[in-house]
Amino acid sequence: MTRPIPKKISQILPTFQNVAQSSHYVVEFGLPNYSSSGPNLTKFLKSKGVDDRFDLREIGLLCSKAVLPGSAFATIDAVGEYQGIAERMPHTKKFVQMQLEFYVDNEYKSLKFLEHWMEYISNGSGGSNLEDAYHYRMNYPKTYKSQSTKIVKFERNYRQTLEYGFRGLYPIELNSTVVQYQNSQVLKATASFNYDRYVCGKTSTASVASGSDRNKSAAEKAFMSGGGGGEGKNLLNPPAKVGAGNRDLIPPRSQEEIDYANQLGDKLFGNTSGSDTGIRHCFELFTQKNSKN
Numbered sequence: 001m002t003r004p005i006p007k008k009i010s011q012i013l014p015t016f017q018n019v020a021q022s023s024h025y026v027v028e029f030g031l032p033n034y035s036s037s038g039p040n041l042t043k044f045l046k047s048k049g050v051d052d053r054f055d056l057r058e059i060g061l062l063c064s065k066a067v068l069p070g071s072a073f074a075t076i077d078a079v080g081e082y083q084g085i086a087e088r089m090p091h092t093k094k095f096v097q098m099q100l101e102f103y104v105d106n107e108y109k110s111l112k113f114l115e116h117w118m119e120y121i122s123n124g125s126g127g128s129n130l131e132d133a134y135h136y137r138m139n140y141p142k143t144y145k146s147q148s149t150k151i152v153k154f155e156r157n158y159r160q161t162l163e164y165g166f167r168g169l170y171p172i173e174l175n176s177t178v179v180q181y182q183n184s185q186v187l188k189a190t191a192s193f194n195y196d197r198y199v200c201g202k203t204s205t206a207s208v209a210s211g212s213d214r215n216k217s218a219a220e221k222a223f224m225s226g227g228g229g230g231e232g233k234n235l236l237n238p239p240a241k242v243g244a245g246n247r248d249l250i251p252p253r254s255q256e257e258i259d260y261a262n263q264l265g266d267k268l269f270g271n272t273s274g275s276d277t278g279i280r281h282c283f284e285l286f287t288q289k290n291s292k293n
Helices: 009-016 039-048 052-062 109-122 205-208 218-224 230-236 244-249 255-269 277-292
Strands: 025-028 064-065 071-079 086-095 098-103 149-154 162-165 170-174 188-193 197-200
Touching: 025 052, 039 052, 039 109, 052 064, 052 109, 086 197, 098 109, 109 170, 109 188
Parallel strands: none
Antiparallel strands: 025 149, 064 098, 071 086, 098 188, 149 162, 162 197, 170 188
16 A cells, blocks of 8 residues: 655645635526416416516525535445345436525515415415415416526636536425514525436537537546547447458448447457457347247
């Protein structure tokens, strides 16, 4: 084992001078425009005194506390017959709820935004919820789930960013808001949001076109394209030569299909260094299986 080498403070100081700050972020909500019957969510909120501008800009600015989302794996223990140990294997990715805290403005728009978004989800019947026979009939998920809400974490120089895009987001719980005579403070509302999944990294059309989506760096883009050289290039673009025997075995197939068959044979029976041994093995096994049937 290699012994650790002590470092000077001047060597490690730059690392700790570049730590991220928790106070630089922005939350952007995007509401669905779909409606099966009646007004969509945006129009419904507008009828309650929450205009479009507030939905898109101001509600995000009033978000006083946010969390970057987390996820986990559901696992199962796979027990082998001979090795005597159990391996914990993941089988499903799970996403945890996210809690956001908002300042309440003097027109109560942020509180109305949350209250009436949840009201739209429950889709109460009747002209007034004070009616005796009032009941709830849940709206269709497509009408209330947001597909474009995101949290962008950035630094003071606005150069480094980390973007989380949420799919299928909607408020699932609005906490009780405390009001009191003593110790008057800024009123805040806290809500929990559920979502189907999140995507870490930019997902806009411009980001995809430029190749900078999903947090790809210049080195990763070169690696994925096979232009980085070294092991990455060989791994993603393995060399494959076509022997004359391949054309005899499968004459009607395209060059691309032949290259793929050669690579498959190399993976199953070892690297054949450009010969057609791999594909011949595959073809012989396939022929033997069909002759038995």
